[in-house]
Amino acid sequence: MAGVVVCHASTAVRERLVVTSIGVPTLSPVRAAATVDELLAHARRVPPTVVLLDAHIPAPGAGEAIRRLRAVAPGVAVVLLAQPDDSAALDRALALGARGFLAPDVGRAELSAVAAHVLASPVLTGSQRAVVDVPRPSVPSSDGELAPVAAPEEPVRPAVTLTKREIEVLVGMSNGRSNAQIGAELFLSEDTVKTHARRLFRKLGANDRAQAVAIGLRGGLIR
Numbered sequence: 001m002a003g004v005v006v007c008h009a010s011t012a013v014r015e016r017l018v019v020t021s022i023g024v025p026t027l028s029p030v031r032a033a034a035t036v037d038e039l040l041a042h043a044r045r046v047p048p049t050v051v052l053l054d055a056h057i058p059a060p061g062a063g064e065a066i067r068r069l070r071a072v073a074p075g076v077a078v079v080l081l082a083q084p085d086d087s088a089a090l091d092r093a094l095a096l097g098a099r100g101f102l103a104p105d106v107g108r109a110e111l112s113a114v115a116a117h118v119l120a121s122p123v124l125t126g127s128q129r130a131v132v133d134v135p136r137p138s139v140p141s142s143d144g145e146l147a148p149v150a151a152p153e154e155p156v157r158p159a160v161t162l163t164k165r166e167i168e169v170l171v172g173m174s175n176g177r178s179n180a181q182i183g184a185e186l187f188l189s190e191d192t193v194k195t196h197a198r199r200l201f202r203k204l205g206a207n208d209r210a211q212a213v214a215i216g217l218r219g220g221l222i223r
Contacts, residue, residue, distance in 0.1 A: 001046075001047045001048060001049045001073065001075055001076065002029065002046055002047075002048065002049060003027060003028055003029040003030060003031060003046075003048055003049060003050075004021050004027040004028075004029075004030055004031070004048055004049065004050040004051065004052060004115075005030075005031045005032070005033055005039055005042050005043070005048045005050075005051050005052070006018050006021060006030065006031070006032050006033070006052045007032075007033040007034075007035075007036070007038070007039040007051060007052065007053050007054060007057060007065070008034070008052070008053075008054040008057070008081060008104070009034060009035075009054050009056070009057055009058055010054075010104075011034070013054075013081075013104050014032050014034065015032075016105075017052060017081070017104070017106075018030050018032050020106065020107070020108050020111055021052070021111065023108045023112075024108065024111055024112045024115055026112070026115050026116065026119055027049075027050060027111075027115055031048070035057070035058070036057055036058075036060055036064070036065040036068070039051065039053075039065065039069065040065075040068055040069065040072055043069055043072045043073045043076065044072055047072065047073035047075070047076060048073065048076055049075075049076065049077065049119065050076070050077050050078075050079065050115060050118060050119070051069065051076055051077070051078045051079070052079055052081055052102070053065060053066070053078050053079070053080055053081060053093075053098070054080075054081050054082075054104075055080045055081060055082035055086060055089040055090065055093060055101070056082070056089060062080065062089065062092070062093045062098075063092050063093055063096050066078055066093060066096045066097060066098060067096060070097065077099045077118045077119070078093075078097065078098045078099060079098065079099055079100055079101065079102055079114065079118060079210075080093050080098050080100070080101040080102070081101070081102060081103070081104045081106075082101050082103075082104075083103060083104075099118050099210070100114065100118070100208055100210040100211065102114060102210075102214070109217055110213075110214050110217050110218070113174045113210075113213040113214065113217055114210045114213060114214060116174065116175060116176030117173060117174075117176055117209050117210050117213060118210065119176060120176035120177065120178060160203055160204060160219070161203075162200055162203060162204075162221060163196075165186070165196055166196050166199060166200040166203070167221060167222065168182075168186055169182055169186075169193055169196045169197055169200060170200055170212060170213065170216050170221065170222055171222050172185065172186075172193075173197075173209045173212060173213050174213045174216065174217070174222055179193045179194055179197065180193075197209075197212075200212060204216070204219075
């Protein structure tokens with residue numbers, strides 16, 4: 001498995017993401033696809049390590065694209081390209097095993113941090129598939145059932161402050177370290193690192209490591 005495939009229906013978005021990805025060494029080589037068929041053709045030739053997938057890719061759609069991609073390249077890590085408030089598309093794809101999401105206008109620093117996190121974490125399957133470390137709140141949907149609410153991916157508010165230890169844990173996450181590795185570097189137990197992680201997720205309003213790193217970068221908490 002090697003590199004990244006940027007799969008987006010918009011030529012402008014696709015080309016910009018290709019240029020952005022080229023600047024991230026861990027995502028080399030970079031390939032592009034405008035359709036699900038092109039994505040699958042790339043995966044059959046040389047399975048990618050990461051796929052940046054348009055959450056609204058035309059039929060058969062992102063959910064089916066992920067399912068077919070898993071059959072061709074089981075170990076691929078899929079990151080959706082969608083706006084944070086696009087909860088319906090995100091929830092469907094996350095349920096099928098996508099590792100997280102980024103806005104289509106993601107910058108190179110944020111993409112580098114998320115790539116480090118994704119590449120450092122094993123791809124989960126079956127009942128283990130979960131990219132959310134902190135449960136998202138639920139609200140009644142139009143059909144009366146509870147629907148998860150996607151947390152907005154926005155700059156950190158000035159009032160949000162992290163402790164020195166929480167920032168150290170966040171920096172470790174941005175470098176792709178596991179909880180055990182962060183603990184070893186900081187001389188903390190893995191359980192203690194998890195406690196710090198839960199607290200910083202809550203303070204930042206983040207659902208997972210990738211989103212916490214993205215918020216930290218945008219808010220200037222880490223570099």
